[in-house]
Amino acid sequence: PPTLVPTPTFDARPIQDLFSNAVNLFNSSAWSQVIDTIASLRQADLGFQSARVDGMLYAAFRHRGVVKILEEGNLQGGVYDLSLSERIGPLDIEAVNIRTWARLYMIGTSFCVVFPEQAVYFFSQVAAAAPGLHDSSGWTAMERYRGALIQYGDQLANDGKWCEAVAQYQLAINIRGDGELQTALNDATIKCTPPTAAFTLTPT
DSSP states (O other), X not given: OOOOOOOOOOOOHHHHHHHHHHHHHHHTTOHHHHHHHHHHHHHHOTTTTHHHHHHHHXXXXXXXXXXXXXXXXXXXXXXXXXXXXXXXXXXXXXXXXXXXXXXXXXXHHHHTTTOHHHHHHHHHHHHHHOTTOBOTTOOBHHHHHHHHHHHHHHHHHHTTOHXXXXXXXXXXXHHOOOHHHHHHHHHHHHHHSOOXXXXXXXXX
């Protein structure tokens, strides 16, 4: 007869400990540690408490993404985390809006140097919705918008489109004025509406 080899009883305690640790970390809002702990848990047992683990992983990626965008200025990393969260379940409207602002900010930054008109378009939307949003440089969306307005105004002035330049400079001054910008506005205003020539009537 075949020899029976005893099979050791499966010890689930290490997996349960990982799960309990993940729960504790989740309750402490330690999102990165939650994600790392769940990765270890899934490596040990892919199906352990799968529904609850998925829920924690979804929330951890969602909250970490929001923190990266709103607090750390890590826009790309935050957008990536939110996309990972979305693979598990649909994002709430707040997270969707925050991701949209981050994407608009990054697109606007890519246009800053060469296409200031496009930068104005994208940063105007972010500045209206989230003026304090910033990237790793610390520049807020409102300051980016102001800078793009000035750059676009300078481009229009160089092209001789003085009245259009006035509009951009004025929008920038409404955000925050300074001496150099005021000088540029005054110069563009004069060239946009030059004084009319004076006529002297000579009696016949």
